[in-house]
Amino acid sequence: MTIKSATEPPNQTRIEQDLIGEQAVPASAWYGIQTQRAQQNFDITGLPISHFPELVRGLAMVKAAAARANHQLGLLTDDKAEAIQQACSDLIRGDYHEQFIVDLIQGGAGTSSNMNANEVIANIGLVKMGYEKGEYRHLHPNNDINRSQSTNDVYPTAARLAIIFAAQSLKTVISDLQHSLAAKGQEFADILKMGRTQMQDAVPMTLGQEFAAFSADLSVENGRLDEACQQLCEVNLGGTAIGTGINAPNGYAHLAVNELADISGLPVSLAPNLIAASADMGAFVTFSSTLKRLAIKLSKLSNDLRLLSSGPRTGLGEINLPAVQPGSSIMPGKVNPVIPEAMNQTAFQVMGTDMTVTLAAEAGQLQLNAMEPLIIFNLLNNCRMLEKSIRMLDELCIRGITANKDRCAQHVEQSIGIVTALVPHIGYDNASRIAGRALLTGQGVAELVKQEQLLTDEQLAEILSPKAMLQSA
Template identity: 50%
Template sequence: MTRDTNIEYRIEKDSVGESKVPKDAYYGVHSMRAYENFPITGRKMESEIIKSIAEIKKACVITNYEVGLISDKIKNAIVQACDNIINGEYHDQFIADPIQGGAGTTHNMSANEVIANRAIEILGGELGDYSIVHPNDHVNYGQSTNDVFPTSGKIATIRLLMEAKKSLIRLSEALDEKSMEFDDCVKMGRTQMQDAIPIRLGQEFNAYNSAIKRDIARFDKAIEAMSEVNLGATAIGTGLNADVDYVDKVVPNLSKVTGLDLRQTEDLIDGTQNLDGFVYVSSIIKTCAVSLSKMSNDLRLMSSGPRCGFGEIKLPPRQNGSSIMPGKINPVIPEVVSQVAFNIIGNDMTITMAAEAGQLELNAFEPVIFYNLFESIRTLTGAVNTFIDHCITGIVANKKRMKEMVDNSVGIITALCPHIGYTLAADIAKESIVTGQPIKELLLEKNVLNEELIEKILDPSAMTTPGISAEELIKKVI
């Protein structure tokens, strides 16, 4: 890092030695070292995790005050500093990269420094005068990175999941509307990309909605899993250096500060060393992404054309599809949804390996877990929103094209199996494929069934739902 000669600096010390810190900076020596050590992504910490760690520090200082370990004066200054950060101020002072060594110590110490310096300023002191408010002795009192950082990651994850869930609920509502709109649109179903039997377009959209509803239910379980935190565990889960009353009260106070229904994990050692909860949440995000991408694949196929493909539906045109082919429109929204899904699947692998790689009493790889998990949830939310607004709500059914394909399909002969047997039905299907002669004509020509019965059996709409038995049908016609 090249230091600007026009900036005034103050000198701060840590166990490594001395370091220059910009005189007006709210961050301190630890943040500066991390900034120099970890030029990894070029990004800053997510605003959600900056807010959540400030909420934790606020809850901790309130609890320490309640049990008689922090003075009223220092408590009030730290609370005000935390409130500033919670309200979106001073986020630019968190200068470290989100992927960092040290199991999150950088982020915890950055919060301690920024909060301490802001509290010092509130009390009328000069930035860096830690004799007034100390990052470790006051802001971090009774805490460790090892209980603060995972707790902050869980709070941030909960809030991101809540936003994603809102988007999924909107998608479910949009799919429900389309399923009703398309309920009378009969088309050919396909299995292994080959003609199968008729299905209503509305039924397909209802099936998409069923998958999204399952995703919504899983998101509730993910939020529940993230609501169990290890705050109070300190370094390895034994609660060393934390007052016993503080350990009991800190999570209830954190629930009040955040407005979230949080609870302290029953086994604080387990809650400190194991990160399987984040793997569980990531797998839920991945599952949702797979459902979205599968739906996108279907929409691209059904909208393929416009003349030489399936052409069963029309997607809203969003932009030119080619720099060389005039008039070409591509299914860009389903494409971007699938790309988001691919990225989420990759992130899930990173999260899985990072959780697996922890040793003994602490997993040191939480920073990369949070980086990828936050990206997965945020991009999923963005993909769902654009999917709804720029694709799903504007889909139009091409009823004429669907009818043509149903009428010309060989697949409808499946409905005849209960009446004429599989072997004869297969022979007629083969002949229809070779000659191009419609199924109905062949049935009449071969005098297999009378015309009235053929019309009733091969009614495409009737094929899309269970109806009366073959025996009853014949009795009604004959």
């Protein structure tokens, strides 16, 4: 097929008609009247569907799978099926995404998003077939592009694909961050410092152990994302309006889902009960919860980095974060931990919108949840924010962290927490008394033990050596 020239003079329009009436649509637009009405009605986030290319790709994959299935069942002619699939291939490749102009938050349970896809695909297909945009008698957005479908099975299926695609990019940056933290764990393996519980001195550890623990804490998160994505692979495509499959021929659902698996490369499968699947938001809730779990861990990591680098002279000051920008408009020389702070804020956004997703999922009634657009917007946006923030944290902060070895050693020497290591040797009562005297006088634990001749210098050196204190770690 050849593509007919689609260049129109500026300010030219074409007239299209729908249930509501007629409207002039820009002649240059690949979308149609229903998309234009939705753009006029919904100006909420300022973010169109095209803001998330994964969603455009998901919609195109669903439409291509449906066209294949309809063609095999004799419901689409060869030329229509070929035009639709070529148009979908263009979208999957990344072309025409700017034509997806509907706001991500919209009424109608995603109908406007579905029609945006139907109209764009129809017009691309028409031009490929040698017709003008808007000549829908030759390739119709509803009769052909949307054949055997409803928004209520197309939109949630496309959204599931989009979220899975977004999760793969997120997994990559999680792995990168985990490896960077592990590398710091090795770099700082020999630096002794104090561990702390409840913001108080506890017992010694190494800075390397601290960073290795940060890495280990993230090591299971990609597995959790995989588990959540597995739930998203169960789709209701073929259920049409409410899951009964009205207007779809026998065999269409299984055929369409098989084609979708082939096109997407994902192990999608047909839900066992399409009526239940059409109303159920459980998989989205699980995915949101998984993002929240990740966000909590990242926020805790950021909190710890800010504490460990605090001061630097009057705080803990055990590590140095890379200086990426001046920290104050009034205090010269001040450098703030802006990268962990930004990561914290992303985490708070994810935690908060998990409640939004929860409320939207609960708001479904009977055979449909009309709040799906809000759910999809938040999940895709959270994936995007987390991906960018994690990359920022890794590249602009973690990889450039350095240790203040002397400060770490000073904290160990001055800490009362090392008295714990003496308990097996001098008894709990003696250790408690020594700790109390140390707090009262400001003297060191080792100094007081020597004064009371509870242990010899050699015994103290052996007990308080890094090897002895960390032997069970």
